Amino acid sequence: MAQGSTRPTSRDVAQAAGVSQAAVSLVLGDKWRGRVSEATAERVREAARDLGYRPNLAARNLRLGHTRTVLLVVPALTTEFFAGVYTGAARVAAEHGFGVVLYPSPEGIGPARDPFASAQAALDGVIASSMAADALTAIRGDQLPLVMLDSDPQGSLGAATVNLDIADGVRQIAEHLLSLGHRRFLHLAADVPSWTFEARARELSERLRRVPGTSIRTARAPISIEGAVAATERALSEARPRPTALVCDDDKLAAGAYKAARRLGLRIPDDVSVTGLDDLALATAIDPELTTVRLDAELFGERGMRALLAVLEGREPEGGDIPVRLVVRGSTAPPGRL
Amino acid sequence: MAQGSTRPTSRDVAQAAGVSQAAVSLVLGDKWRGRVSEATAERVREAARDLGYRPNLAARNLRLGHTRTVLLVVPALTTEFFAGVYTGAARVAAEHGFGVVLYPSPEGIGPARDPFASAQAALDGVIASSMAADALTAIRGDQLPLVMLDSDPQGSLGAATVNLDIADGVRQIAEHLLSLGHRRFLHLAADVPSWTFEARARELSERLRRVPGTSIRTARAPISIEGAVAATERALSEARPRPTALVCDDDKLAAGAYKAARRLGLRIPDDVSVTGLDDLALATAIDPELTTVRLDAELFGERGMRALLAVLEGREPEGGDIPVRLVVRGSTAPPGRL
DNA sequence: GAGCCGACGTTATACGTAAAACCTAGAGGG
DNA sequence: CCCTCTAGGTTTTACGTATAACGTCGGCTC
Numbered sequence: 001m002a003q004g005s006t007r008p009t010s011r012d013v014a015q016a017a018g019v020s021q022a023a024v025s026l027v028l029g030d031k032w033r034g035r036v037s038e039a040t041a042e043r044v045r046e047a048a049r050d051l052g053y054r055p056n057l058a059a060r061n062l063r064l065g066h067t068r069t070v071l072l073v074v075p076a077l078t079t080e081f082f083a084g085v086y087t088g089a090a091r092v093a094a095e096h097g098f099g100v101v102l103y104p105s106p107e108g109i110g111p112a113r114d115p116f117a118s119a120q121a122a123l124d125g126v127i128a129s130s131m132a133a134d135a136l137t138a139i140r141g142d143q144l145p146l147v148m149l150d151s152d153p154q155g156s157l158g159a160a161t162v163n164l165d166i167a168d169g170v171r172q173i174a175e176h177l178l179s180l181g182h183r184r185f186l187h188l189a190a191d192v193p194s195w196t197f198e199a200r201a202r203e204l205s206e207r208l209r210r211v212p213g214t215s216i217r218t219a220r221a222p223i224s225i226e227g228a229v230a231a232t233e234r235a236l237s238e239a240r241p242r243p244t245a246l247v248c249d250d251d252k253l254a255a256g257a258y259k260a261a262r263r264l265g266l267r268i269p270d271d272v273s274v275t276g277l278d279d280l281a282l283a284t285a286i287d288p289e290l291t292t293v294r295l296d297a298e299l300f301g302e303r304g305m306r307a308l309l310a311v312l313e314g315r316e317p318e319g320g321d322i323p324v325r326l327v328v329r330g331s332t333a334p335p336g337r338l
Numbered sequence: 339m340a341q342g343s344t345r346p347t348s349r350d351v352a353q354a355a356g357v358s359q360a361a362v363s364l365v366l367g368d369k370w371r372g373r374v375s376e377a378t379a380e381r382v383r384e385a386a387r388d389l390g391y392r393p394n395l396a397a398r399n400l401r402l403g404h405t406r407t408v409l410l411v412v413p414a415l416t417t418e419f420f421a422g423v424y425t426g427a428a429r430v431a432a433e434h435g436f437g438v439v440l441y442p443s444p445e446g447i448g449p450a451r452d453p454f455a456s457a458q459a460a461l462d463g464v465i466a467s468s469m470a471a472d473a474l475t476a477i478r479g480d481q482l483p484l485v486m487l488d489s490d491p492q493g494s495l496g497a498a499t500v501n502l503d504i505a506d507g508v509r510q511i512a513e514h515l516l517s518l519g520h521r522r523f524l525h526l527a528a529d530v531p532s533w534t535f536e537a538r539a540r541e542l543s544e545r546l547r548r549v550p551g552t553s554i555r556t557a558r559a560p561i562s563i564e565g566a567v568a569a570t571e572r573a574l575s576e577a578r579p580r581p582t583a584l585v586c587d588d589d590k591l592a593a594g595a596y597k598a599a600r601r602l603g604l605r606i607p608d609d610v611s612v613t614g615l616d617d618l619a620l621a622t623a624i625d626p627e628l629t630t631v632r633l634d635a636e637l638f639g640e641r642g643m644r645a646l647l648a649v650l651e652g653r654e655p656e657g658g659d660i661p662v663r664l665v666v667r668g669s670t671a672p673p674g675r676l
Numbered sequence: 677g678a679g680c681c682g683a684c685g686t687t688a689t690a691c692g693t694a695a696a697a698c699c700t701a702g703a704g705g706g
Numbered sequence: 707c708c709c710t711c712t713a714g715g716t717t718t719t720a721c722g723t724a725t726a727a728c729g730t731c732g733g734c735t736c
Contacts, residue, residue, distance in 0.1 A: 009692055020716050025694055057460035058399035059692035062721050083415035102440040122395035225623055255623040285563055285593040347722055358686050363724055397722035400691050
């Protein structure tokens with residue numbers, strides 16, 4: 001299948017070095033101390049180098065019964081957030097001799113088909129990020145050790161979960177806007193059936209309900225700039241009196257909200273304050289810079305990987321949500337008079 | 339390693355169904371017509387379902403001698419461009435029964451260590467996107483079939499290459515700005531040793547040299563918004579007379595240039611025109627919307643995968659660069675009077 | 677009624693590796 | 707001189723799958 005000549009095996013190396021295949025395995029596996037002479041070991045290493053030998057992973061995995069490879073399932077990679085999650089997970093994995101394979105679910109955050117039909121690598125475990133419940137059951141089909149990221153601790157069928165404390169982030173946003181004096185809110189919600197977005201809506205209305213005189217409207221939009229522009233423009237021109245604060249489910253939606261506000265002749269933050277969530281590069285690219293909640297994606301990935309390693313080793317994964325932090329920038333200010 | 343009880347094998351299924359292991363393999367591999375009765379086949383399928391049997395991929399890969407899995411190596415996933423490349427590659431792969439494993443090179447666009455130390459999946463081939471030459475040699479170490487994306491056709495050591503016609507994109511940008519009347523250019527170049535960026539610089543100066551009276555300066559910046567801000571601010575305040583057109587190596591750099599211009603009190607496009615390259619979501623999030631060159635990332639991934647399939651089957655991969663298209667938006671206009 | 681064939685399986689084998697179990701020669705002790 | 711020990715290997719086996727090669731039993735043909 002390669003280029004006519006087939007890849008060399010450990011047996012070929014053995015023959016070239018004049019030893020048995022077992023000796024090759026011992027030397028290359030670094031288990032030869034006291035079993036093979038230094039001179040022979042060197043001969044083996046040289047033969048392996050000359051032939052360009054690489055072990056056949058499929059055979060090794062079969063023999064060993066594990067692959068030291070885990071799958072990270074993420075929604076479509078349209079923001080750098082999941083790149084950060086991967087980076088963190090891969091770093092921890094590497095420290096433990098594991099590899100991480102990335103599988104961007106084609107259906108985005110919605111139901112996934114069977115990740116394993118596509119990512120055919122043999123796996124030791126799975127980290128699934130921001131997946132809907134039905135995708136989860138597909139994954140559970142292969143009874144692999146599983147860790148869920150950013151998902152409902154209740155509905156996770158007993159799998160370990162690791163979460164960012166987004167509820168607290170939403171609370172911080174609400175505090176910030178309330179203390180600036182805002183009372184009329186518009187929530188620009190991601191139109192995606194996902195636990196994490198439902199939780200954001202719940203937390204926001206929960207917090208505002210406790211303050212007399214506040215009102216909150218909701219607009220739904222797909223997570224894309226154009227979608228957000230349309231939804232925001234509609235909601236902002238219909239609502240009377242106009243909301244003074246626009247709370248967006250993520251930074252991308254906020255970027256759309258900027259454009260909608262501009263089209264309506266509204267200035268940010270003078271006429272309307274806007275907040276995001278994620279702290280992507282986008283947040284500082286737009287003008288004014290966006291007040292948002294910073295999520296530590298790398299730490300998130302690290303904790304996810306650590307949890308999976310714990311499960312693999314039969315330990316109890318450590319609990320506790322990852323704290324998040326409000327970053328105040330230029331898109332929020334006290335409401336203008338009327 | 340799983341949960342105490344080990345995963346069922348085809349032999350377990352055979353025992354449960356009262357047949358031989360071979361029969362199980364035939365039935366589940368859909369090769370049983372005329373070899374096994376319908377009744378027996380159904381018994382086998384039922385047993386497999388009851389036990390929750392999943393074939394051991396490592397064993398299958400070993401037996402078959404291939405994995406139907408290819409690796410896609412990309413620089414850090416900080417833009418959605420490579421997400422598109424993946425999507426296109428994965429779609430074509432799926433049509434041919436292949437899976438794609440994504441490996442974001444930790445060193446970004448620079449030299450990669452050994453992708454296979456991390457992505458331990460057993461592989462049939464590799465698609466490497468935008469990799470430096472030294473990373474290439476590491477990959478070539480495993481004599482796997484290889485396709486290079488966005489890389490120097492000369493320096494690719496005989497591997498198949500697939501490229502976007504970025505040179506033409508740069509030409510289109512130059513034409514556009516020249517025809518608007520611009521003569522003093524600043525090239526905001528990505529400070530990354532990569533063929534693709536060198537080619538952009540070469541093409542731009544090549545094109546401008548042919549027009550008398552043009553001048554071009556170059557500023558280098560890492561591919562990040564802050565980096566671009568600093569480099570642009572410096573270059574724009576030093577250069578006298580000030581350039582009227584700012585050609586950026588990609589959209590992200592352009593976003594940084596916007597901020598720098600704003601700090602210097604320059605309006606876009608009235609005081610300075612700006613162009614990008616990529617057409618990311620970012621391009622329409624900033625104000626004014628960015629004139630840029632659209633790259634069809636998905637088509638790029640598709641073509642890359644098709645080329646790899648051709649190599650795997652011993653066919654000649656089809657050549658020809660993928661065309662790109664200038665998208666004119668609000669960030670370019672005729673130069674103001676001095 | 678000998679020969680053949682199709683239906684329905686089973687047995688045996690190989691893929692490449694890791695490692696347990698085994699072998700052999702020489703050194704050293706008693 | 708016999709026994710044991712150690713260095714330095716080799717032989718063998720198992721991992722789980724796919725498939726080539728091999729039965730076996732009726733029924734049909736001529």
